[in-house]
Amino acid sequence: MNFALPAKVDLAFLPTPFHPLTHLSEALGGPNIFIKRDDQTGLALGGNKTRKLEFILAQALLEQADCVITAGASQSNHCRQTAAAAAKLGLECHLILGGEKPAQINGNILLDSMLGAHLHFAGGNRKGEDIPALVDSLKQQGKRPFVVPYGGSNCFGAIGYINAMCELKSQLDTAQIKMDHIVFASSSGGTHAGLALGNQLLEMNINVMGVNNDKQTSDKPLEQVIESLCAQTLTQLAIDSALPQINLNHNYVAKGYGVINELDKQALTMLAQTEGIILDPVYTGRAMGALIDMINQGLFDKDDNVLFWHTGGAPALFAYASTLTSD
């Protein structure tokens, strides 16, 4: 299908690497596991939000904004990448972070402040509840604020992941590989919406499976959030198409967001020790733990090709050091 993507600013090193995980596949006795390295998008230690910000911040520049606001958990990778993108584009950046200011500044928060972002700690409000008040106050100071939504998940963020599927398609074509499954961490839904839409629009016929890592906190199930993002994105792109099927796996939510369990820890050490690849404790460790567990349960055929989409997040590791090293 022919479609044109909207304005984009270059923030990432693209294409990100795509390669097989031979030793992990051997250790697990098949299927053939591959990885897409969006931990290597390049901007301030990388991650999936950089692809979204390429399209979101193009809109901020079109609107001639002079500052950006976004929100997230205290160790938010999205906030860190937004702070870096804002620095690169010469925009002032305000981050509304969940929790209280920690006694020890570590991980992503250390990077946020190094990147020059203004930090606002919001207690229990880690999903942007306090954004409207900050917008008002910046406007009163004569500024032109632009709001980047929670997780960068609006239609422009999703378009970043349609763009990513175009990139993957050309890598698969070059390597002459038919991918059967993609497994990745899904949380605010923009990555999932873009991957599912890209898969459908490019007729790639891949089972796109998100692994949820958060308990439902809004009145809408995440599937509905993702579907409505898909609908908005199709409208934005003026494409007349049915909505894709959303395959979201809730079996690994466990104790919820950022509460590290044994399976997460096993996944982190297994990837590190078989492939020398560092995962993060909150998202990719959870998604890889799910993949390993599903493989051990025999849910994939031995000759299936399975892509693990690494979405980044390793800078948060250091803030979790004490949990990760306790037995």
Ligand SMILES: *Cc1c(COP(=O)(O)O)cnc(C)c1O
């Ligand atoms: C934000 C994030 C995700 C989830 O992406 P969404 O588009 O919010 O669903 C996955 N992995 C990492 C490391 C992230 O920072």
